[in-house]
Amino acid sequence: MLKLNNIEVVYLNVVRVLHGISLTVEDGSVVALLGANGAGKTTTLKAISGLLKVEEGDVTDGSIEWEGRRIDHSSAQEIGKLGIVQALEGRRVFGHLTTEENLLVGAHNRKERHIIHQDLEMVYHYFPRLKALRHNIAGYLSGGEQQMLVTGRAMMSAPKLMMLDEPSLGLAPMLVEEIYDIIKRFNDERHTSVLLVEQNVRIALNIAHSGYVMENGRVVLDGSADFLRNNEDVKEFYMGLSAVGVKKSYRAVKHYKRRKRWL
Amino acid sequence: MAELLQYVVTGIAVGMVYALIALGFALIWKSSSVANLALGQLVLISSWFTYGMLVQVGLPYWIGLLLTIVFAVFLGWSIERFTLRPLIAQPILSLITVTLGVGYFLEGLVSFIWPTSVAALPHLFPKEPVHIGPAVVSQEYLWAAGISLALFGMLSLFFKYHKMGIAMRATADDQLAVQACGVPVTSVFSMSWMFACVVAAVGGVLISLIGGITYGLVETGLKSFSVVILGGLDSFIGCMVAGPIIGLAENLGGGYLTPIIGPGIKDIIPFIIIIIVMVIKPFGLFGEERIERI
Numbered sequence A: 001m002l003k004l005n006n007i008e009v010v011y012l013n014v015v016r017v018l019h020g021i022s023l024t025v026e027d028g029s030v031v032a033l034l035g036a037n038g039a040g041k042t043t044t045l046k047a048i049s050g051l052l053k054v055e056e057g058d059v060t061d062g063s064i065e066w067e068g069r070r071i072d073h074s075s076a077q078e079i080g081k082l083g084i085v086q087a088l089e090g091r092r093v094f095g096h097l098t099t100e101e102n103l104l105v106g107a108h109n110r111k112e113r114h115i116i117h118q119d120l121e122m123v124y125h126y127f128p129r130l131k132a133l134r135h136n137i138a139g140y141l142s143g144g145e146q147q148m149l150v151t152g153r154a155m156m157s158a159p160k161l162m163m164l165d166e167p168s169l170g171l172a173p174m175l176v177e178e179i180y181d182i183i184k185r186f187n188d189e190r191h192t193s194v195l196l197v198e199q200n201v202r203i204a205l206n207i208a209h210s211g212y213v214m215e216n217g218r219v220v221l222d223g224s225a226d227f228l229r230n231n232e233d234v235k236e237f238y239m240g241l242s243a244v245g246v247k248k249s250y251r252a253v254k255h256y257k258r259r260k261r262w263l
Numbered sequence B: 001m002a003e004l005l006q007y008v009v010t011g012i013a014v015g016m017v018y019a020l021i022a023l024g025f026a027l028i029w030k031s032s033s034v035a036n037l038a039l040g041q042l043v044l045i046s047s048w049f050t051y052g053m054l055v056q057v058g059l060p061y062w063i064g065l066l067l068t069i070v071f072a073v074f075l076g077w078s079i080e081r082f083t084l085r086p087l088i089a090q091p092i093l094s095l096i097t098v099t100l101g102v103g104y105f106l107e108g109l110v111s112f113i114w115p116t117s118v119a120a121l122p123h124l125f126p127k128e129p130v131h132i133g134p135a136v137v138s139q140e141y142l143w144a145a146g147i148s149l150a151l152f153g154m155l156s157l158f159f160k161y162h163k164m165g166i167a168m169r170a171t172a173d174d175q176l177a178v179q180a181c182g183v184p185v186t187s188v189f190s191m192s193w194m195f196a197c198v199v200a201a202v203g204g205v206l207i208s209l210i211g212g213i214t215y216g217l218v219e220t221g222l223k224s225f226s227v228v229i230l231g232g233l234d235s236f237i238g239c240m241v242a243g244p245i246i247g248l249a250e251n252l253g254g255g256y257l258t259p260i261i262g263p264g265i266k267d268i269i270p271f272i273i274i275i276i277v278m279v280i281k282p283f284g285l286f287g288e289e290r291i292e293r294i
Helices: A042-051 A051-055 A076-081 A099-106 A113-126 A126-130 A143-155 A173-190 A201-207 A223-231 A232-239 A248-262 B004-032 B040-055 B062-089 B093-115 B139-161 B163-173 B175-180 B187-213 B217-233 B238-261 B264-280
Strands: A002-011 A014-024 A031-034 A059-068 A084-087 A161-165 A193-198 A208-216 A218-224 B130-132 B136-137
Touching: A002 A042, A002 B136, A014 A031, A014 A042, A014 A059, A014 A218, A031 A042, A031 A201, A042 A051, A042 A059, A042 A076, A042 A084, A042 A161, A042 A193, A051 A059, A051 A076, A051 A143, A051 B175, A059 B163, A076 B130, A076 B175, A084 A143, A084 B175, A099 A143, A099 B163, A113 A173, A113 B130, A126 A161, A143 A161, A161 B217, A173 A193, A173 A208, A193 A201, A201 A223, A201 A232, A208 A223, A218 A223, A223 A232, B004 B040, B004 B139, B004 B163, B004 B187, B004 B217, B004 B238, B040 B062, B040 B093, B040 B187, B040 B217, B093 B238, B136 B139, B136 B187, B139 B163, B139 B187, B139 B238, B163 B175, B163 B187, B175 B187, B175 B238, B187 B217, B217 B238, B217 B264, B238 B264
Parallel strands: A031 A193, A031 A208, A084 A161, A161 A193
Antiparallel strands: A002 A014, A002 A059, A208 A218, B130 B136
8 A cells, every 4th residue: 555644845955846745545446646737746656656866856744655664765766676666657668679678678676587478478468569569669669559568568567556647648539548448457457556647537537446636736636536527626627527517618717717716 | 912901801800899999988878878088098097907917916817807807897887986976967068078087087097007108918819920811910910809799799699688788778768767667777877887898998908919008098999989980879780880990991091091191190090080970970870860750
């Protein structure tokens, strides 16, 4: 179980971007982290995975616990060894390596060769398309294939917690669904917890068990996926729907303004 | 005819050693995009170190060479650990400047410890020259070429198949993503410096066996720059193809142009090649171009 207690994150000792985030990811669950650009979602993931330190960011207050142990002072590599992996936003494949080499880098921290080989087959089982492309240079794969590769690379570390940063970014709706189906299946079959950062609220809440809505470095709303799906504010601001599930009319834009004022 | 053949054989052989030393540049460029401007001085200091161990201390050859390798590994490790690591995440220009500083420091260190300007390593390979057709070539050249080629092969296999080698190539592509995969980039950098120093040391010893140890060895490093630039900054194959080309150009140009233009032309040729390549093919022969999906 992952537990964030009231963490604050400061970049370069000056810019405070997270003002007390608390969240919990139960074992085997899918948790969605939602919010607009600049809300602090990615920073939250980096705080967990330890990549924050690389970017001169620091967890200045609060604690991050993984299976009862504090990890907010561990390095990215140590955290990786504990079974937490983050797939970065924006399909960052290793462009000059082949598909298979990309996947092997994902298994860098693991020793046993035959198990790595099994996991390679496992990833190819979830993403059959990657198997066909195993000797292709990753830089020339299509966007969807690259996203599959990045997700598969995260799977290769045999994680207990997989953090995915906007897997739907820039993909066609059909591909988004395909990838989300695979993430769901991976979670069901392997009981890997998934922490999902997403702008596409609808699809994220489809597979998530619970979710958190962030704004300006704070959690403003949290609850089960059902609760969030039916929450008026979430519908209004993140799904573009008004009260009864009908498409929002922009003639009623005054209503929007009034709401924002008392927020 | 015999003369031509001799120029060709020795040119290719020396070029192979240049290529080996050039790998020391390509390795570091590939994993951390830092230009290693201390290349020549790395060659210099390890050659003098070997001289110190073999001649001044009087150790047997194999122990001396082994110690040189150990020294090179240590040198690479400490350069990375003490001068480059504190600068991680700083502008890349600072890092490159630091390598320049390291180079001058090493050069100063050498002239401090070994004030004599010329020395020679004892013979390692048999003295009888080899006859290749009409040409007569001393064995050092052939051994130098063979050892360079073997080391090059080993490094290529390492980078193609070994886990750490793959991780090093991945680091060249995306440093943050590779850390997200749990690869410790600091040890990747440190390893690339160790490799670079080892190839520079082996190259240095091979060159010294052919031409003796002088401060001119720093120029050998500079010539390796032209190899790297011709081959493409990050390409191993590029180094191995460009090395012999530079060696040949240098030897043939030196052999046939010296009577016409005058001495010194031999040493200018590699740099003329650098300029021409930069103008015509900025990525070099085999350089990695940026991948753009269309």
